[in-house]
Amino acid sequence: MDSIIESFSKALSLILNLDRELREIIFLSIEVSGTALIAATIIGLPVSALLGFKRFPLRGAIISMLNTFMGLPPVAVGLFIYLLLSRSGPLGFLALLYTPTAMIIAQTILAFPIVASLSHSAIVSVDPIIRQASMTLGATPLQISLAIIREARYGIISAVIAGLGRVMAEVGAILIVGGNIAGFTRVMTTTIAMETDKGNFELALALGIILLTISLLINLALYFIQKRGVAGVNR
Amino acid sequence: MRLGIEVSNITKKYNGDPILRNCSFSFKKPGVYILTGPNGCGKSTFLRISSLIEPPDSGTVIFFSDDNPVPADLQLRRRITLVLPKVGVFNATVFRNIAYGLKIRGIHGREAEEKVNRALEFVRLSHKKDQNGLTLSSGETQRLGIARALVIEPEILFLDEPTASVDQKNSLIIEEIILAMKKENGPTVIMTTHDQSQANRLADTLLVIRDGVLSAGGDRK
Numbered sequence: 001m002d003s004i005i006e007s008f009s010k011a012l013s014l015i016l017n018l019d020r021e022l023r024e025i026i027f028l029s030i031e032v033s034g035t036a037l038i039a040a041t042i043i044g045l046p047v048s049a050l051l052g053f054k055r056f057p058l059r060g061a062i063i064s065m066l067n068t069f070m071g072l073p074p075v076a077v078g079l080f081i082y083l084l085l086s087r088s089g090p091l092g093f094l095a096l097l098y099t100p101t102a103m104i105i106a107q108t109i110l111a112f113p114i115v116a117s118l119s120h121s122a123i124v125s126v127d128p129i130i131r132q133a134s135m136t137l138g139a140t141p142l143q144i145s146l147a148i149i150r151e152a153r154y155g156i157i158s159a160v161i162a163g164l165g166r167v168m169a170e171v172g173a174i175l176i177v178g179g180n181i182a183g184f185t186r187v188m189t190t191t192i193a194m195e196t197d198k199g200n201f202e203l204a205l206a207l208g209i210i211l212l213t214i215s216l217l218i219n220l221a222l223y224f225i226q227k228r229g230v231a232g233v234n235r
Numbered sequence: 236m237r238l239g240i241e242v243s244n245i246t247k248k249y250n251g252d253p254i255l256r257n258c259s260f261s262f263k264k265p266g267v268y269i270l271t272g273p274n275g276c277g278k279s280t281f282l283r284i285s286s287l288i289e290p291p292d293s294g295t296v297i298f299f300s301d302d303n304p305v306p307a308d309l310q311l312r313r314r315i316t317l318v319l320p321k322v323g324v325f326n327a328t329v330f331r332n333i334a335y336g337l338k339i340r341g342i343h344g345r346e347a348e349e350k351v352n353r354a355l356e357f358v359r360l361s362h363k364k365d366q367n368g369l370t371l372s373s374g375e376t377q378r379l380g381i382a383r384a385l386v387i388e389p390e391i392l393f394l395d396e397p398t399a400s401v402d403q404k405n406s407l408i409i410e411e412i413i414l415a416m417k418k419e420n421g422p423t424v425i426m427t428t429h430d431q432s433q434a435n436r437l438a439d440t441l442l443v444i445r446d447g448v449l450s451a452g453g454d455r456k
């Protein structure tokens with residue numbers, strides 16, 4: 001009991017002093033997950049629009065696949081990227097294994113199906129009357145699509161935030177492809193896993209508290225955005 | 236100068252069920268045309284087809300300007316508009332809802348603002364300008380629909396049951412708006428209603444659809 005309290009107070013003092021190592025780990029986490037999220041959004045949004053507005057063969061299959069991939073186990077993705085990037089792998093010549101870039105690639109793969117699939121759901125659940133209304137007002141096909149995306153905006157933002165929640169919290173993929181190298185590929189979740197293993201609870205706890213706070217903020221943002229999305233509806 | 240429509244031999248089936256059969260009419264004179272008929276007789280369908288939102292199975296809808304046919308392209312579609320019975324309000328302020336038609340025509344800033352304000356005044360919604368359009372009452376929603384249509388200065392305005400889910404007071408306001416448009420040499424109005432006395436008050440030309448067939452129910456001018 002005493003040791004838990006002691007670890008807690010040491011963890012708090014680490015946070016309050018913004019220890020340099022702690023700072024670097026947090027920044028790298030945000031950099032890796034943030035970049036992955038941006039990449040996933042840049043690819044995922046056009047894909048969701050394509051799936052929402054165009055009819056083409058295999059569309060249904062792609063949608064089911066994205067839905068399935070929303071729940072991809074991070075370790076499996078990590079392993080897959082590892083095999084691709086390992087020295088004897090097909091992309092080994094890029095020498096990306098155990099770099100932040102490898103971690104970004106893995107997390108992009110994890111976030112992409114979430115961003116694409118949830119955005120697609122948001123787009124197709126916009127009331128069809130919006131399409132008709134903008135058509136009656138003289139919109140071009142592109143302008144009609146933009147009007148629909150605009151109506152889906154809160155759902156799309158929620159999709160992006162859900163993607164962020166996913167990558168900020170995962171440890172399996174980045175641990176495998178990043179290797180948890182101190183000062184280079186060490187991020188919050190991997191550090192927590194390792195330091196706990198070593199019995200070094202202060203740093204783990206400090207990072208755990210910060211991670212929890214971030215995840216709380218993400219969910220709070222999600223809550224407010226979803227609330228705003230339905231704010232106007234009275235019919 | 237003024238846009239007219241020649242609807243010829245329109246037929247429309249839904250799931251093999253004939254809704255409109257060989258409907259023809261010529262909307263050439265300006266004024267208010269009122270279309271009545273029982274529920275499900277095809278009034279809304281007729282409006283969607285004549286406003287180029289939906290194609291007919293057979294027959295033609297041809298627009299004329301001074302007896303010259305006008306090709307049915309985007310440019311023409313932007314000279315007419317249909318207010319749907321459920322309006323289709325965007326999740327945005329009343330102001331932005333009304334400005335939409337201007338925005339997609341590349342009209343922004345001061346010019347757009349002035350036009351929107353005029354439309355708001357015309358339908359008596361100026362005080363609701365900054366409210367989310369989705370929070371309006373049914374009567375206000377219909378007026379929003381009309382303002383959003385009027386702001387683009389259509390030459391033909393189709394109104395599908397603008398007073399269906401609206402109380403007496405709002406219904407009269409909407410009638411006044413339509414009469415005011417007529418007085419100001421506004422658009423040709425082609426409108427549906429279930430209210431026979433309203434039809435008599437507003438119509439220059441009465442039309443009725445019965446068993447899928449459109450006929451003139453008397454010229455009141």
Ligand SMILES: Nc1ncnc2c1ncn2[C@@H]1O[C@H](COP(=O)(O)OP(=O)(O)OP(=O)(O)O)[C@@H](O)[C@H]1O
Pocket residue numbers: 249250254272273274275276277278279280281
């Ligand atoms: N998209 C559609 N698909 C299938 N059936 C349709 C469709 N649109 C309309 N119908 C059918 O066509 C018939 C005519 O519908 P329409 O909405 O034109 O009638 P209406 O005269 O406007 O009726 P109301 O007075 O109730 O508004 C109805 O039986 C309706 O169910």
Ligand SMILES: [Mg+2]
Pocket residue numbers: 278279280320395396
């Ligand atoms: Mg109808």
